[in-house]
Amino acid sequence: MTRQQLIARIRNTGSYLCVGLDSEKAKLPRHLLSHPDAGDIVYEFNRQIIDATKDYCVAYKINTAFYEADGVKGWETLERTVNYIPSTHFKIADAKRGDIGNTSSQYARAFFETLNFDAVTVAPYMGEDSVKPFLEYKDKWTILLGLTSNPGSRDFELQPAGNGLLYEKVLTTAAGWGSPDNLMYVVGATQAAEFTRIRSLTPDHFYLVPGVGAQGGSLEAISRNAMNKDVGLLVNASRAVIYASAGEDFAQAAGSVAAEYHREMQQYLTILR
Amino acid sequence: MTRQQLIARIRNTGSYLCVGLDSEKAKLPRHLLSHPDAGDIVYEFNRQIIDATKDYCVAYKINTAFYEADGVKGWETLERTVNYIPSTHFKIADAKRGDIGNTSSQYARAFFETLNFDAVTVAPYMGEDSVKPFLEYKDKWTILLGLTSNPGSRDFELQPAGNGLLYEKVLTTAAGWGSPDNLMYVVGATQAAEFTRIRSLTPDHFYLVPGVGAQGGSLEAISRNAMNKDVGLLVNASRAVIYASAGEDFAQAAGSVAAEYHREMQQYLTILR
Numbered sequence: 001m002t003r004q005q006l007i008a009r010i011r012n013t014g015s016y017l018c019v020g021l022d023s024e025k026a027k028l029p030r031h032l033l034s035h036p037d038a039g040d041i042v043y044e045f046n047r048q049i050i051d052a053t054k055d056y057c058v059a060y061k062i063n064t065a066f067y068e069a070d071g072v073k074g075w076e077t078l079e080r081t082v083n084y085i086p087s088t089h090f091k092i093a094d095a096k097r098g099d100i101g102n103t104s105s106q107y108a109r110a111f112f113e114t115l116n117f118d119a120v121t122v123a124p125y126m127g128e129d130s131v132k133p134f135l136e137y138k139d140k141w142t143i144l145l146g147l148t149s150n151p152g153s154r155d156f157e158l159q160p161a162g163n164g165l166l167y168e169k170v171l172t173t174a175a176g177w178g179s180p181d182n183l184m185y186v187v188g189a190t191q192a193a194e195f196t197r198i199r200s201l202t203p204d205h206f207y208l209v210p211g212v213g214a215q216g217g218s219l220e221a222i223s224r225n226a227m228n229k230d231v232g233l234l235v236n237a238s239r240a241v242i243y244a245s246a247g248e249d250f251a252q253a254a255g256s257v258a259a260e261y262h263r264e265m266q267q268y269l270t271i272l273r
Numbered sequence: 274m275t276r277q278q279l280i281a282r283i284r285n286t287g288s289y290l291c292v293g294l295d296s297e298k299a300k301l302p303r304h305l306l307s308h309p310d311a312g313d314i315v316y317e318f319n320r321q322i323i324d325a326t327k328d329y330c331v332a333y334k335i336n337t338a339f340y341e342a343d344g345v346k347g348w349e350t351l352e353r354t355v356n357y358i359p360s361t362h363f364k365i366a367d368a369k370r371g372d373i374g375n376t377s378s379q380y381a382r383a384f385f386e387t388l389n390f391d392a393v394t395v396a397p398y399m400g401e402d403s404v405k406p407f408l409e410y411k412d413k414w415t416i417l418l419g420l421t422s423n424p425g426s427r428d429f430e431l432q433p434a435g436n437g438l439l440y441e442k443v444l445t446t447a448a449g450w451g452s453p454d455n456l457m458y459v460v461g462a463t464q465a466a467e468f469t470r471i472r473s474l475t476p477d478h479f480y481l482v483p484g485v486g487a488q489g490g491s492l493e494a495i496s497r498n499a500m501n502k503d504v505g506l507l508v509n510a511s512r513a514v515i516y517a518s519a520g521e522d523f524a525q526a527a528g529s530v531a532a533e534y535h536r537e538m539q540q541y542l543t544i545l546r
Contacts, residue, residue: 024379065372065379071387075348098396099338099369100423100488103295106338114344123371123396125418127425145398150373152400155446161434173428215373 001090001118002139003181006206007230009058009088014266016231018059018092018208019258020238021046021081022066027243029250042067042074045250046081049242052255056262059090059234061208062117082115090234091117092143092208098123098130105133112140119143121186121208124170128177135178142183146171147198149188149211171201180204187226189217189235195225199232206232212261213240219261223268231269237261274363274391275412276454279479280503282331282361287539289504291332291365291481292531293511294319294354295339300516302523315340315347318523319354322515325528329535332363332507334481335390355388363507364390365416365481371396371403378406385413392416394459394481397443401450408451415456419444420471422461422484444474453477460499462490462508468498472505479505485534486513492534496541504542510534 001009010016023042032041050060062081067074085091097107097120104122111120112134119141122134134142147157147167157167171185187198189211198207207226211217212235219235227233237257245253274282283289296315305314323333335354340347358364370380370393377395384393385407392414395407407415420430420440430440444458460471462484471480480499484490485508492508500506510530518526 022376063372063376063379065370065376065383068383069379069387071383072345072348072352074383075345079345094372096370096372096396097338099336099367100421100425103336103338106297106336106342110338110341110344110347114342123369123398125396125398125429126369126421126423127428127430129423129425131425148373148399150399150402152373152402152404155400156398156434156439156443157400159434159442161429161432161439166429166434166439169432170429 006058006090009090010231013058014269015056015058015262016233016235016265017057017258017261018061018234018236019049019053019057019241020061020063020094020210020236021049021242022063022238023242024066025070029246029248031248040077040080042077043080047084048251049254050084052251053241053258054086054089056255056258057089059092060085061092061094061236061238063238064093064095079115082117090119093117093120096121096123096145098126100126101129101133104130108133108137112137119184121145124174131174131177135182140182142178143208144170144174144183144185146185146187147191147194148186149190149215149217153188153191168201171198175202175205180206184208186210189222190215192218192221192225195222199226199228203228204232206234208234208236210236210238213237219264220268223265223272227268227272279331279363282363283504286331287542288329288331288535289506289508289538290330290531290534291334291507291509292322292326292330292514293334293336293367293483293509294322294515295336295511296515297339298343302519302521304521313350313353315350316353320357321524322527323357325524326514326531327359327362329528329531330362332365333358334365334367334509334511336511337366337368352388355390363392366390366393369394369396369418371399373399374402374406377403381407381410385410392457394418397447404447404450408455413455415451416481417443417447417456417458419458419460420464420467421459422463422488422490426461426464441474444471448475448478453479457481459483462495463488465491465494465498468495472499472501476501477505479507481507481509483509483511486510492537493541496538496545500541500545
């Protein structure tokens with residue numbers, strides 16, 4: 001999906017919501033165990049969540065860890081899930097990969113060719129040749145870790161490095177490796193205080209913003225501080241949406257939470273642009 | 274595998290060689306295509322490589338990227354391969370994972386429980402809570418990226434951060450999260466000039482050292498500059514071993530290269546300790 005297609009999709013839908021499918025077997029509604037497709041209840045769960053939320057979001061993010069934890073079976077579920085996501089939606093593999101060049105090329109193949117994701121999250125520590133293989137794919141996106149939402153962001157990301165902080169160096173250095181047409185950054189919603197500074201460093205890039213909901217980030221603060229003329233935001237909610245209810249109404253409840261985010265986003269799109 | 278078991282294994286074998294199974298279908302010997310197990314020639318290749326090299330090495334490192342590139346099928350091959358590695362050998366998932374706490378817990382489950390690896394490589398960028406879930410497993414190892422072997426190490430790892438360089442900050446900060454009994458570091462063989470400094474910062478830790486062979490690192494320089502009283506090194510060779518020959522003698526050729534490393538290591542173990 002190109003940048004223009006993504007922006008058009010956001011404008012037409014009135015949403016910049018990404019739903020995160022961090023689906024963990026132990027947390028799924030119990031009644032799914034007796035479903036005819038009980039051999040793969042995670043897929044069945046994802047399928048119903050997608051059906052219930054797709055009108056309110058523009059992207060889905062699959063957190064690969066939750067699938068790898070179940071080995072081959074989990075990887076099958078991952079593949080079935082990504083294939084089920086409508087082609088209208090932007091598909092993100094939240095995989096945090098990154099290795100020396102010839103290895104990153106294999107990861108890029110895994111997520112962009114074998115699984116046909118639109119984007120993959122990538123860790124910056126190993127530098128340019130670990131990121132470039134992802135950027136070489138036409139109409140695919142690299143979403144590089146900038147400033148993450150977790151407490152550990154204080155250990156290195158927010159530490160002084162050269163003339164600024166490490167995450168600032170990552171943002172500005174990596175901006176030279178790709179363009180706003182194929183490179184986004186992960187910026188955690190819990191880092192609202194930093195958003196204005198981040199937007200000034202990278203005015204045109206999209207940000208994937210996790211940390212709304214279970215992690216406590218504010219959608220309003222993010223939107224006020226970081227929206228640009230092309231919106232420039234994909235705000236992710238995972239647990240707050242998919243675990244909205246543990247009962248038989250789980251999909252309906254997920255849909256309601258997604259719809260609520262959608263309404264709030266429609267407001268910000270009107271007020272802030 | 275505990276530290277004492279690993280050290281005993283190195284002493285008894287006279288080797289600190291790790292063989293890296295970066296097995297890529299496109300590079301495998303052509304005659305394997307007609308093998309009865311041609312449905313999974315990568316596994317058949319790995320099986321023969323393991324048989325031919327196991328007397329000369331103490332560890333195997335599976336680079337997950339090369340398996341993920343083939344999707345579900347590749348993940349099956351990965352599982353079959355790790356199960357085939359003898360229990361005498363230290364099994365490393367070279368996966369470069371790392372995410373917020375609840376996600377890293379899932380990665381730890383994937384590699385330590387579902388696949389029963391002894392160790393997994395982890396990226397440090399996201400800080401303590403992204404690394405801790407791996408360290409919580411008894412008798413399992415976290416191998417944190419310190420200073421890597423690739424050109425991109427110059428972009429961030431070798432940049433000033435606080436009073437030293439970023440990779441130094443990573444080494445010393447992370448040393449407080451685990452102990453030399455459950456934490457190793459990745460230090461690239463191409464960084465021989467830095468090894469003395471690195472050893473002074475982390476005197477007791479093991480290092481996983483990639484970059485010998487195809488990437489040009491010197492086994493002698495690493496051994497001279499970084500061996501400690503417990504050896505403290507696992508030196509990895511991947512392409513130099515597994516692609517030693519593209520002919521029908523590929524396994525024998527891999528065994529010969531591994532035996533050559535073994536002989537050289539036996540020498541250094543005598544001279545340097």
